[in-house]
Each structure stands twice: as C-alpha cells, then as structure tokens.
Amino acid sequence: MMKAENLSVRIGRKQILRDVNFLAEPGEVTAIIGPNGSGKSTLLGALSGDIPYTGRITLNGHDIAALQPWELAAMRGVLPQSSAVAFPFTALEVVRLGLPGGLADGDDALPSRALAHVDLAGFEPRSYQNLSGGEQQRVQLARVLAQVWSAVRRDRPRWLLLDEPVASLDIAHQFTVLRIAREFADQGGGVVVVMHDLNLTALFADKVCVLSNGEVWRTGAVSDVMTDEVMRQVYGIDLPVSTLPATDVPFVLPQALV
Amino acid sequence: MTLALDNGAHPSAAARRSRAAWVTLALVGLLAVTSVASISVGASEASLKMAVSDLLHGRGLSDLNRIVLWDIRLPRLAMGILVGAALAVSGVVMQGLFRNPLADPGIVGVSAGAGLGAITAIVFGNLLPAAVLAWVGSGLVAVAAFLGGWASVLILYRVSTRQGQTSVATMLLAGIALAALSGAVSGVMVYIADDQQLRDLTFWGMGSLAGATWTKVATAAPLILASILCAQRLARALNGLAMGEAVAHHIGIPVQRSKNIAILTVAAATGAAVAVSGGIGFIGIVVPHLLRLGAGPDHHRLLMNSALLGAALLLAADMIGRVIVAPAELPIGIVTAILGAPVFFWILLRRHGSMGM
Numbered sequence: 001m002m003k004a005e006n007l008s009v010r011i012g013r014k015q016i017l018r019d020v021n022f023l024a025e026p027g028e029v030t031a032i033i034g035p036n037g038s039g040k041s042t043l044l045g046a047l048s049g050d051i052p053y054t055g056r057i058t059l060n061g062h063d064i065a066a067l068q069p070w071e072l073a074a075m076r077g078v079l080p081q082s083s084a085v086a087f088p089f090t091a092l093e094v095v096r097l098g099l100p101g102g103l104a105d106g107d108d109a110l111p112s113r114a115l116a117h118v119d120l121a122g123f124e125p126r127s128y129q130n131l132s133g134g135e136q137q138r139v140q141l142a143r144v145l146a147q148v149w150s151a152v153r154r155d156r157p158r159w160l161l162l163d164e165p166v167a168s169l170d171i172a173h174q175f176t177v178l179r180i181a182r183e184f185a186d187q188g189g190g191v192v193v194v195m196h197d198l199n200l201t202a203l204f205a206d207k208v209c210v211l212s213n214g215e216v217w218r219t220g221a222v223s224d225v226m227t228d229e230v231m232r233q234v235y236g237i238d239l240p241v242s243t244l245p246a247t248d249v250p251f252v253l254p255q256a257l258v
Numbered sequence: 259m260t261l262a263l264d265n266g267a268h269p270s271a272a273a274r275r276s277r278a279a280w281v282t283l284a285l286v287g288l289l290a291v292t293s294v295a296s297i298s299v300g301a302s303e304a305s306l307k308m309a310v311s312d313l314l315h316g317r318g319l320s321d322l323n324r325i326v327l328w329d330i331r332l333p334r335l336a337m338g339i340l341v342g343a344a345l346a347v348s349g350v351v352m353q354g355l356f357r358n359p360l361a362d363p364g365i366v367g368v369s370a371g372a373g374l375g376a377i378t379a380i381v382f383g384n385l386l387p388a389a390v391l392a393w394v395g396s397g398l399v400a401v402a403a404f405l406g407g408w409a410s411v412l413i414l415y416r417v418s419t420r421q422g423q424t425s426v427a428t429m430l431l432a433g434i435a436l437a438a439l440s441g442a443v444s445g446v447m448v449y450i451a452d453d454q455q456l457r458d459l460t461f462w463g464m465g466s467l468a469g470a471t472w473t474k475v476a477t478a479a480p481l482i483l484a485s486i487l488c489a490q491r492l493a494r495a496l497n498g499l500a501m502g503e504a505v506a507h508h509i510g511i512p513v514q515r516s517k518n519i520a521i522l523t524v525a526a527a528t529g530a531a532v533a534v535s536g537g538i539g540f541i542g543i544v545v546p547h548l549l550r551l552g553a554g555p556d557h558h559r560l561l562m563n564s565a566l567l568g569a570a571l572l573l574a575a576d577m578i579g580r581v582i583v584a585p586a587e588l589p590i591g592i593v594t595a596i597l598g599a600p601v602f603f604w605i606l607l608r609r610h611g612s613m614g615m
Binding site (some may be wrong): 047049068077090097098144 | 353359494499500504505508509511513555556558
C-alpha cells in the first residue's frame with residue numbers, strides 16, 4: 001500500500017500541505033480531488049518523491065526517502081501534467097525512455113504495445129515535438145506504462161501516479177486513459193490519480209480523498225464523499241449531487257446552477 | 259508473433275537506429291581521411307606515404323621532414339583530434355544539462371572562464387612555491403583552466419536554472435556577462451604580464467593548434483579521454499533530462515548526481531581543450547546539431563558520433579586555416595567561427611518562438 005503520515009510540505013514561506021494522512025490500497029483507484037490550489041499536485045509530487053516534505057511516506061512498506069531513484073522507478077511510474085521534451089525524440093524513443101535500460105534497452109515490442117494501448121498505434125516514428133498536446137500526454141502515459149508494464153511484480157503491487165491525466169484529452173480518450181487506470185488496478189496494481197472532473201472521478205474511482213486548503217477534508221468511498229456538502233463546503237457552490245437511478249454512481253450537472 | 263508484427267509496424271524506428279550505426283562508421287572513415295590529409299598538408303612535402311616508408315624501411319624522409327612529421331604534424335594531429343572531440347562532447351553534455359541546443363562552452367562563457375584560469379596560471383604560476391610548481395609542472399595551466407571552466411558552468415547553471423527549468427534568455431545573457439567579466443580580468447592580466455608571459459598570452463586570444471607539442475598532448479589527453487568516457491556513461495541521464503528533471507527522477511535517474519558529473523565533465527573537457535589550444539568556438543554547437551538532424555538525439559550514439567565529427571571538423575578547419583593564407587596561418591578559431599556562426603543563426607531562426615525566450 002501507499003501511505004503518507006503527517007505529511008507537510010512548505011514551499012518558500014507558504015505551507016502547501018498540513019498534516020495530511022493518506023492511504024491508497026493496491027487493486028483500487030484512489031482519486032485526489034479538490035479546488036484549484038488545494039494542494040493536489042503537491043501531494044502527488046510528495047508521493048512521487050519529487051518534492052521535500054516532512055512526515056513519512058511508505059510505498060509497499062518501504063520509506064521512500066530511503067530508496068534510490070532506480071528502486072523507486074521499479075515500483076512506481078509517474079505521469080506529470082505536461083512534459084516538454086528538449087530534443088527531437090520520436091514518440092517511440094520517448095516511450096522507450098521508460099524502460100529500465102532507457103534507449104539502450106533493445107526492447108521495441110513492449111513500447112509499441114504501450115503506444116497501441118493508449119490508442120497511438122503507428123505513431124512510433126512521429127516526432128514528439130510535433131504532436132498535439134493530447135497526443136503528447138498519451139505518449140507520456142505510454143512511457144509510464146512501459147516503465148511499470150506488469151501491475152504486480154514479484155508479488156508486490158506496482159503503482160501508477162497520474163496528475164490530471166485527462167486534462168488535455170477529448171472525451172473518448174478520457175475514457176481510454178481512465179480505463180487503462182482501472183485495468184491496472186484490477187490487475188492488482190495501485191493507482192493514485194489527481195482529478196478535476198467529478199463525474200469521471202465518480203465513474204472510475206474506488207476511493208476519493210478530498211483536499212481543501214492543504215488539508216484532507218474527507219476520505220472515503222465515492223458515494224460517501226461526493227455529497228451536496230462537499231460541493232458547498234469545499235468548492236463553495238450550491239450544486240446538488242444526484243445519483244443515476246440504475247446505479248449508485250453520483251453525478252453533478254452544472255446546468256442545475258443555471 | 260506479436261514481436262514480428264511489432265517490429266514490422268515501424269521500420270523507420272529501426273532504420274533510425276541502423277542509420278546511426280552507419281553514421282558512426284562513416285564518421286570513423288571521415289576522421290581517417292582528414293587525419294591523413296592533415297599529416298600531408300603543409301609547407302613541407304612530408305606525407306603519410308613517406309612516413310610509412312620511413313617507419314618500415316628507415317628511409318624516405320630527410321632529417322628535416324622527419325622533424326616536421328614527428329614533432330610538428332603528428333602532435334598537431336593528436337591535439338586536433340583530442341580538442342575537437344572534447345569541444346564537441348562538452349557541447350553535447352552542456353546542451354543536455356541545460357536542455358537547450360544553443361548551450362555551448364564557447365558561446366556562454368565557459369571557454370572564457372577556462373581561458374581566464376589558464377592566463378592566471380601563466381601570469382601568477384611562478385609565485386607558487388617551487389616544490390608545488392615542480393609537482394604540477396605543465397599541468398598547472400590545464401588544472402587552472404579546468405577550475406576556471408568549472409566555476410563558470412556552476413555560476414551559469416545557478417543563475418539560469420530555477421526549479422529545473424533553464425531560461426534560454428537568462429542563460430545566453432549570463433553567458434555574455436560571464437565572458438565579458440572573464441575577458442576584462444584577462445585584460446588586466448595582460449597588463450601585469452611580463453614579455454615572455456605576454457607571448458604565451460597572445461596565443462589565447464586566437465585559439466590555435468599551432469603550438470602543439472607531445473607534452474601538451476600528454477597533458478590534455480588524460481582529462482579529455484576521461485571526460486569523454488564519463489560523458490558516455492551519462493548518456494541515459496542526459497536522455498532522461500531532456501524530458502525535464504522531474505521525469506528524469508521518475509524514470510530512476512539520480513538527477514542531482516548526474517548534473518554534478520555533467521558539470522565536472524564539461525569543465526574538464528573544455529578546460530583541457532582551452533589549456534592547450536586557446537578559445538575555439540562553435541564546434542560544440544555545430545557538431546551535435548548536425549548529428550541530431552541526421553541520426554536523432556539519443557545520447558548513447560550522439561556522444562560518440564560527436565566526438566568523431568568534432569575531431570574531423572577541427573582537423574578540417576585547421577587545414578583550411580593552414581592553407582587559405584599560406585605561408586601564413588589563419589587562427590583556427592576564426593575558421594570555426596566563420597563556419598559555425600551561421601549554423602547558430604540558423605538554429606535561432608528555426609526555433610524562434612518555440613524556446614520561451
């Protein structure tokens with residue numbers, strides 16, 4: 001499991017996260033939601049080992065502060081919000097950078113499968129810099145998948161940490177990407193995903209952690225967390241949460257405000 | 259079956275890799291040709307054929323030509339190869355470190371800093387205790403150039419990089435300031451210097467292989483060869499850094515350590531090159547750029563290919579400098595600037611607007 005205890009992050013003078021306790025289980029998709037500036041990306045950054053923090057973060061029982069970068073990389077892949085690539089690498093080369101040996105790794109089959117998985121089959125020779133934002137985002141996801149292709153390795157779950165993976169995608173590819181996350185969890189891996197879209201969160205997440213002003217407002221199952229109260233207290237709007245009759249999946253309709 | 263299908267699906271990716279291998283082979287050939295030409299071109303008629311016959315049969319060369327060949331042209335050839343490779347490799351590593359194809363030790367003031375180190379060593383070297391002087395010997399200038407280069411890269415990196423993002427504009431401007439400062443302090447040194455030192459110093463402004471001796475080759479070779487090997491080991495880290503420091507960390511690269519090694523590598527290669535040949539610009543920018551266009555940006559190949567092309571290009575520039583105003587000699591730095599500056603402009607124009615300047 002992935003666990004953060006008493007996690008605090010300070011950037012300059014600003015306290016971004018305060019005493020956050022966070023738990024994600026393998027086999028589940030755990031979503032982190034909250035308004036702009038609530039500390040979602042910072043929490044994901046700390047969980048990835050990118051930014052300094054106080055407190056303790058463990059991944060499969062290991063304190064991540066004690067792990068070498070390559071040990072961490074074998075356990076978890078991270079998809080940032082956007083990634084510019086400095087030199088004219090091809091899409092295939094970007095994906096191959098995720099392999100344990102990087103570009104020196106001779107394996108082309110896995111990266112090609114990863115590209116096909118994100119609906120970019122045939123994009124191998126295309127220059128990454130000339131792709132659209134959404135295509136670049138999916139190439140990056142393919143790179144992350146190539147890094148942690150099997151969701152379970154040596155009986156230990158592996159982890160996908162995704163920072164707003166659907167932000168620049170069209171609606172069809174939003175589903176493609178979230179289905180990949182779902183599939184990874186169903187195979188026994190763990191997924192932690194920062195989300196803005198509450199309806200997609202409700203549809204794909206098992207558990208939701210709501211951040212507000214750098215603190216955890218509430219954590220729990222989708223139906224327990226997605227309530228009128230969260231809309232009012234965290235997002236500050238009076239938008240009623242409804243549920244579809246056939247399932248328990250909650251949803252919000254922005255039109256209800258009009 | 260999946261494998262066969264996958265490999266068949268993108269022939270151009272495999273083609274790109276095999277093209278890189280062909281490029282390496284072609285570059286080895288090019289370096290061999292320029293080397294032979296470099297030995298044969300010059301005021302004396304000594305040639306490689308004569309040298310080989312001299313080696314095999316003990317005849318074919320007059321005493322004068324033997325000196326020309328063994329004490330002038332061959333050390334010059336060796337130094338040209340070393341310096342060209344060092345400059346090109348420093349260019350690649352710096353560009354990878356700064357995530358920017360315009361970073362070059364000559365343009366952003368690293369060579370100037372290394373030059374300042376070398377000049378300081380020449381002017382103030384004899385103030386050192388005799389024992390120290392005897393111990394470091396001719397290596398003093400090289401070590402001082404290395405330290406000057408190191409300080410320059412460190413300053414440049416601190417100034418232009420915030421949270422893993424390098425600002426191109428800041429980098430270039432900081433480089434101008436750094437070069438100006440090093441130039442000014444070097445100018446002061448010139449006033450302090452005595453006549454003999456002044457003669458040594460004039461040579462820095464030019465950048466030339468003309469002063470090549472076996473001693474200089476022996477001084478520069480260990481530093482340059484070590485930094486080329488070091489750079490080769492950085493290949494994966496530089497590939498990762500191309501996607502930013504965060505992603506490099508995510509895929510398992512020890513970012514801070516790699517950056518430190520990269521800075522030391524640039525300083526060692528540039529410092530050694532500047533110590534023996536003065537400031538020669540643009541090799542570090544032209545060579546990697548051409549190779550990225552031809553065989554892709556993968557640093558595993560790019561570093562080795564750059565070393566080869568850098569060596570060949572510098573030998574060619576040296577020959578042009580020797581021939582074009584014969585019997586006088588045009589400083590090689592002028593030749594590389596004439597060849598390289600247009601490429602720099604070309605990159606600027608092509609990338610205009612997409613570099614966040």
